Amino acid sequence: MNFDIPKDYFLDEVRDGFLVPSMIKKSWAVSIIDYKILEEICEKLGLNIFFMYGSLIAVVRRAGSIPWDDDIDSMIFHDEYQRLKVYLDNGGMPEHFRMNDYSQMGTGNLVRKWLDNYDAVKSKDRWEESFGFPFVNNIDVMLVDYLPDGEEKMQYYRDVVELLQYVKDFADAIEAGMKDYDREEFEYSLDLLERVLKVKYDEKNDGKLSIWVWRMLDEFTARYTGRDGNEVASVAHYMTHGNGKFDKKLFAGYIDMPYEFTTVKVPVGYESILRNFFGDYMTPILEWDGHVYPFYRNLEKALQEKYDVELLRYHFRESEVSAVLSDREKKIAIDEAIASSIELFKEAHGY
Secondary structure, X not given: OOOOOOHHHHOOEEEOOEEEOHHHHHHHHHHXXXXXXXXXXXXXXOOOEEEOHHXXXXXXXXXXXXXXXXXXXXXXXXXXXXXXXXXXXXXXXXXXXXXXXXXXXXXXXXXXXXXXXXXXXOOHHHOHHHOOOOEOOXXXXXXXXXXXXXXXXXXXXXXXXXHHHHHHXXXXXHHOOOOOOXXXXXXXXXXXXXXXXXXXXXXXXXXXXXXXXHHHHHHHHOOOOOOOOOEEEOHHHHHHHOOOEEEHXXXXXXXXXXXXXXXXXXXXXXXXXXXXXXXXXXXXXXXXXXXOOOHHHHHHHHHHHHHOOOOOOOOOOHHHHXXXXXXXXXXXXXXXXXXXXXHHHHHHHHO
């Protein structure tokens, strides 16, 4: 997939008072192209994938990435994702790519990951196509589920989802090696879940209990379709945060909006969706949300080990900074200070 990306796109940039270094710009470019590859596959199948959460804010607020964010959040309806997964699993997966879910990741995280490499670090022969960005990129793919109409049906839905979450919490504790859990309560809850869902957990065939529980949640929520009700939600978000439930009409169509050097799809009801999630979504908030920033920081060790390289770092000793401050106090000419700094950086880059 080719894009006409100007070379100066990859220069360091200050957005909203936040420094975005060149390496993150390269990461953005790779992520966007990876996303467009997935979008192209969806369009081929008559499916819609679209921006959500922080990425949707980014599109609406500035037609480009939020500078202190470094991933893409996308969504697709649950039934459409199932069709996408069948296609990918039966020969439709592009070279180097994979779609991981809770079963591959070994976690109970319901977010799918669209990844453009099998390892943390790409082989050198792929660096050029990635603008020199050597690390694996991933796109978060979350699901939208239909909800049933009527308080009685919705109460049953909530009860089952909460029971699944309750058993999942037990499973996580047990698999983490905790010994002080209430075994009697756990066994009762698991038995109740098996009776409600009319299935039986078998460790030998079903693997880790935590993964099995999330698979049961996946299958349970997939039972409901657009014929069952007029509301939709990202179930994991709705059950955790209490918001994120919408009239399905907000997703009745999609529009293309500018984003960096391309366009992306957003739901027609994006304004109502963002107000539901964030309230005043147009006011920037510099906030840590649990991500490592930048996301590839933890991958740099893998790069060093794979290619036996030492990554270039600039370090400034306190004594050197103090000397510079002292020179300033002595009224050393600013152009002289800049000239000496340039020579120092030229020497470092040459090395």
